[in-house]
Amino acid sequence: MKIESVDLFYFALPQIKDQADGSQDSFIVRVRSDTGLEGVGESDASPFVSIASFVTPKSHSVLVNINEHLIGQTLDEPADVPRIWKEVDYHSMDIAQLPHAYAAADIALWDLLGRHLNQPVYELLGATRAHPKRAYASVLFEDTPEQTEALARQCVEAGYTAAKFGWGPMGRRGEDYDIALVRHARKGLGDDAALMIDAGTIWGGDWQTALKRAEAFAEFNPTWLEEPLHREDVPAYAKLCAKSPVPIAGGEGANRVREAEDLLTNGGVSFLQIDPGRIGGITPSVRTFELTNEHGAVWVNHTYKSRISLAAAMCVHVGDERHPWLEYCESGSDLLEKLVDTPIGIDAQGMVTLPATPGIGVTPSLGKAREYAKRVTMTVDGRTVGASCETF
Amino acid sequence: MKIESVDLFYFALPQIKDQADGSQDSFIVRVRSDTGLEGVGESDASPFVSIASFVTPKSHSVLVNINEHLIGQTLDEPADVPRIWKEVDYHSMDIAQLPHAYAAADIALWDLLGRHLNQPVYELLGATRAHPKRAYASVLFEDTPEQTEALARQCVEAGYTAAKFGWGPMGRRGEDYDIALVRHARKGLGDDAALMIDAGTIWGGDWQTALKRAEAFAEFNPTWLEEPLHREDVPAYAKLCAKSPVPIAGGEGANRVREAEDLLTNGGVSFLQIDPGRIGGITPSVRTFELTNEHGAVWVNHTYKSRISLAAAMCVHVGDERHPWLEYCESGSDLLEKLVDTPIGIDAQGMVTLPATPGIGVTPSLGKAREYAKRVTMTVDGRTVGASCETF
Secondary structure (H helix, E strand, C coil): CEEEEEEEEEEECCCCCCCCCHHHEEEEEEEEECCCCEEEEEECCCHHHHHHHHHCCCCECCECCHHHHHCCCECCCCCHHHHHHHHHHHHCCCCCCHHHHHHHHHHHHHHHHHHHHCCEHHHHCCCCCCCCEEEEEEEECCCCHHHHHHHHHHHHHCCCCEEEEECCCCCCCCHHHHHHHHHHHHHHHCCCCEEEEECCCCCCCCHHHHHHHHHHHHHHCCCEEECCCCCCCHHHHHHHHHHCCCCEEECCCCCCHHHHHHHHHHHCCCEEEECHHHHCCHHHHHHHHHHHHHCCCEEEECCCCCHHHHHHHHHHHCCCCCCCEEEEECCCCHHHHHCECCCCCCCCCCEECCCCCCECCCCECHHHHHHHECCEEEEECCEEEEECCCCC | CEEEEEEEEEEECCCCCCCCCHHHEEEEEEEEECCCCEEEEEECCCHHHHHHHHHCCCCECCECCHHHHHCCCECCCCCHHHHHHHHHHHHCCCCCCHHHHHHHHHHHHHHHHHHHHCCEHHHHCCCCCCCCEEEEEEEECCCCHHHHHHHHHHHHHCCCCEEEEECCCCCCCCHHHHHHHHHHHHHHHCCCCEEEEECCCCCCCCHHHHHHHHHHHHHHCCCEEECCCCCCCHHHHHHHHHHCCCCEEECCCCCCHHHHHHHHHHHCCCEEEECCCCCCCHHHHHHHHHHHHHCCCEEEECCCCCHHHHHHHHHHHCCCCCCCEEEEECCCCHHHHHCECCCCCCCCCCEECCCCCCECCCCECHHHHHHHECCEEEEECCEEEEECCCCC
C-alpha cells in the first residue's frame, strides 16, 4: 500500500500546570494509506515544534521536512518501516527535532502495517507472545513526605505492586528532606511493593552527592535510582554506577540510539529507560532493546503520555520476560482516558497485558478528546504551510 | 542590563536547490537590552522549526519555550551567558530542537555583551589576541572530476591555500569515480595547497569501505577525510580512526557537547568540527574546544552560513595558534554578502583575521537582505503566538 496522507493533532488540557507532568498534552500523527486503513502514533514532544518539523520549508538537500519523504511511501512488510525511517532521517538529518517529531509517525506506520497484515506489531517484530508486565504507578513526589506517603498508599490501594516517585522537591531542600521523602514513600507502599526513585537530573554533574543519596536511600530498598545526573554527563554516570549500592537507571533523554548506547556502555546504567515517543518511534527503540540484551541490562519504557504511547512501548519489550517492568502513568490526566477506547489497565496482580489485536494494541478515539484539540496554523509569506487536523 | 526583546528572522534565497548547501537560508536572532544596545546571532538550523521553539506553548515544567526564560534576563558579565544557557536548557530540556534554535540567541548574547563592555568576545572568553586562521575554501564536489578540477583551480586563483570538497557524487558512483574526484581536486589545487575531503556520511556504518577509500585517497595527501560514516556510529569511527592512513574529521552533527565528546574520546577523530550554530552557540562550543586540548585533537569550525556564523565560530578558536584551520564558505550565496557589512575575507596569504571590534566581530546589515526575508506567522486557536520580525 501507499501512504496517502499524514494528519497532525495537538491536544492539550486547558490549564498547563508547572509540573514535570508530560500527560498534559499530546502530539498525535495519523497516517492513512490507499487501502483506506489508518494507523496512529504519539510522540512525547512539543506538539507545536513537531508540527513545524513536518511542514518546514526546505533549507537544503538534507534539511527537508518529514512529509516530503513520508507521503507516497510504499508500506507492505516490516522491513519497509526501518527503510522509511532511514530515508526520512537522512533527508532531515539537520532538523534536531526530527526524532521527537517523527516518533509518532514511526509508531503510526507500525500500527497501520499491523492492521494491514492483521497482526499485532509485537509479532511483526518477532515476538511469539505478549508477556504481562509488572506495572509501576508512575507519579510525582508530593510537596511533603507525609503527602507522598498518602499517595504511596493510594497506589497500593489501587492495586499496584510497585510505584515510582519523581521530581517535585527531590534534591531541592537538602539531604534530610530527600531521605524523608523516600522513607515516607516506602512507608506508604509497605515492605512488599517495589519502590523506584526518580531524581529528575537534579544533581547535574555532582556524582558524589548522588552517590551519597544512593547510599542513604539503600535502606529503603529501591529497585533503582533514576536520572540522578545530567543526561549529558556520561563520565559522571560511570563514576556513580561503579560505586552505587542502588542500581542506576536512565535514558529517557536519549533522542538518538547512540545516546542510549553511550549511557549504557560508557555510563554503565543497569536499567535503560527509553521513550519510543522521543527516540524516533518503535524502530530505533528496538535497537536499544537489543543493546540491553547485548550488555546485560534491563530495558524499561519511559511513558508519560496516553495509552497510545504505552502500547507502542510495550510492542518493544512484551516478547521477552527478562524485561519485567512497565512504567504506567498515573497522573490522572483526562487525556489518558479520552484518547483511546481500549482499557489497558492493571489486573488483580498489578500486571498489564497488551491486547493481541492488529496494530500496536489500542483503538484510538481522537474524537472523544475533541474538546482538548488545539487549532494550529503556520504560514510563510501568507501561504499556509501547516495546520493541525480538525477531522477526528 | 536586562534583555528586553528577542527578534526572530528567517531569510532564504528565492530558489532552494537540492544540494547540501546550507547557505541558502538563515535563522537570525537579535536581542535588545534596556540600554538600547543589540546583539545578533545565527543558527545553522531550520528557521521555521527554530522559530517554533522560541514560541511554542508550554507542555509542562521542563518543556517551556525559549523566550520564557530568555526575556527579562540580566546580562552584565561573561558568567551571565552560560548561566542563562543552563537555565534555558533546563526548562527546555524536552525540546530536541533546543540547541539548534538557541544557538543564535547565545551568539547574540555574547555579541550584545561585547558591545556593552566594549570588548571583542574572544577577549571576554580569555584570549589575548586574535591569531589569523588559514582559510580553506569550503565547496561541494562538482558533478564530474573535470568540473571539480576546474573549481579547485578557481579556489587557488581566488587566493586560497586550501580547499575542501564535499558531498555531491562522492560515494555514489563507485570506487573509481570517488578516486577520480579526489585526483582531479588535487590536480586543480596543485601540490602546495591543502586538500580536505568531506564524504557527507555516505558510507553509513560501513567502516571497511571508508577505510579502503582513505587508503586510496592517501596518495593525494589530504589533510583529512571528513564524516565518512554515520554520525551515530561511534564504534565504527573507532575502528576506522585506529587504522586510517588519513586523519579522520567529524563532529558537525553534534547537537550537544556530549555528542562531540563521545566522537572525540570514543570515536577517536583527529579533527573535531563543531558548528556553534547547531550545538547551542559559543558557550557549549568553548567546552568542546577545551576537550580538543585535553585530548590532543584539533578544533575546526563547521560554518556554512553567513559571516555572522563565521565570526561567532572564530571567537572560539582565534586565541590559540594550535588550531590553525578555518572553514570558509565559498558557495556564492548572496546572503553571505548581504547579511553583514564587515568584509572578513582572505588576505594575500590566504589567511582570515577576525576584526578586534566590540562584539563577535561583524556589523550585521539585516536590512540589506530585506528582499530575502520570509514572513512567518504561527497561531494557536486563532491567537498569534509567534512571527518573524519585519523591522530590520
